Amino acid sequence: xxxxxxxxxxxxxxxxxxxxxxxxxxxxxxxxxxxxxxxxxxxxxxxxxxxxxxxxxxxxxxxxxxxxxxxxxxxxxxxxxxxxxxxxxxxxxxxxxxxxxxxxxxxxxxxxxxxxxxxxxxxxxxxxxxxxxxxxxxxxxxxxxxxxxxxxxxxxxxxxxxxxxxxxxxxxxxxxxxxxxxxxxxxxxxxxxxxxxxxxxxxxxxxxxxxxxxxxxxxxxxxxxxxxxxxxxxxxxxxxxxxxxxxxxxxxxxxxxxxxxxxxxxxxxxxxxxxxxxxxxxxxx
Numbered sequence: 001x002x003x004x005x006x007x008x009x010x011x012x013x014x015x016x017x018x019x020x021x022x023x024x025x026x027x028x029x030x031x032x033x034x035x036x037x038x039x040x041x042x043x044x045x046x047x048x049x050x051x052x053x054x055x056x057x058x059x060x061x062x063x064x065x066x067x068x069x070x071x072x073x074x075x076x077x078x079x080x081x082x083x084x085x086x087x088x089x090x091x092x093x094x095x096x097x098x099x100x101x102x103x104x105x106x107x108x109x110x111x112x113x114x115x116x117x118x119x120x121x122x123x124x125x126x127x128x129x130x131x132x133x134x135x136x137x138x139x140x141x142x143x144x145x146x147x148x149x150x151x152x153x154x155x156x157x158x159x160x161x162x163x164x165x166x167x168x169x170x171x172x173x174x175x176x177x178x179x180x181x182x183x184x185x186x187x188x189x190x191x192x193x194x195x196x197x198x199x200x201x202x203x204x205x206x207x208x209x210x211x212x213x214x215x216x217x218x219x220x221x222x223x224x225x226x227x228x229x230x231x232x233x234x235x236x237x238x239x240x241x242x243x244x245x246x247x248x249x250x251x252x253x254x255x256x257x258x259x260x261x262x263x264x265x266x267x268x269x270x271x272x273x274x275x276x277x278x279x280x281x282x283x284x285x
Contacts, residue, residue, distance in 0.1 A: 113261040114143070116181065120259055121146050123177045131170060144261045148174070152191075152211065152253035159196055161210035163218065171215060174257070175222030183262040185219065186230040187212045190256070192249035193236040209233025211255055 121141055128148070131137040136154040140147040155167050163171070178185050189208035201207040212231040220226050241248035 116183070117141065117146055117259070117261055120177065120181055120183065123180070124148060124174065124259075127173045127177055128170070146259040148257040148259070150255045150257070151250070152255060153250060155215075155255060156211060159198065159201065159207070161201075161207065161214050163214060168218065171218050172222050175219040175224055178219060178259070179223040181259075181262065182228070184228045184230070184260045185224065186232060186258045186260070187215045187219075188232045188234055188256045188258065190234050190238065190252060190254050191236050192239070192252045193243040194249065204235040205233055207233075208235050215255055215257065 121139060124146070125132060125139055128137050128139070131150075131154070132139065136151050138149045140149070155163055155171075157164070189210070189212035191204040191208050193204075196202075196204055196207055201210065209231065210233070212233055216229045216231040219229055236243075236252070239248070239252040240254075241251040243249050243252060
């Protein structure tokens, strides 16, 4: 008996549709990708552009970032402007108010405030004797305040507002002296004119203010009342030496603790009487 012949398979003329569908799918995906690329988020693109620019143009960081860059000269330091003496620091607003109050009170009460400053000065000089002898700290007395000037190189690393561990006990002792009195203490930070540009300190404003705030926080931690303290940053302004020399820039980098004369409750009561007397006077006419 002969074998059955297999039925002949007819050729599938629609197989091209599979390849065509794959091609159309790939083409669709290609155009979707091209469209997504063409629609740019301008905000994100700007951020990306600035980041890349900063990464390739930002100067190399060093352990002493405050020394990077050129000296920025104040108007009084330019060659065409003569500068025979350091720029005088303006009278602090709080000093003006303090002096105005003290000018209205009896001389006896002024003498009491002055004697209290004498006591503070002696205590400070005794507590800071070693640093004063080394020239790292200077104590200056004015009629209405005491200035305790500390060189920043003794307190901080270059471009930093973190105190050296070795000076923490010294400033703590100074804070204890302040704690025994009721005088207001304003801590001022100063830098030289060499620019700084770090993530933490974009300019000398932040650096000077940060260093002053660090000392203020230590005083508060020691026990000085917070409402008696203030932190002020003057940046590179009001130098006490020439910023064109290394020695001058070192002197300009400083922190100054200003102890103001304490007018006391008795003086406040006297001023209150003056104010009431002025307000009780009827205007002329």
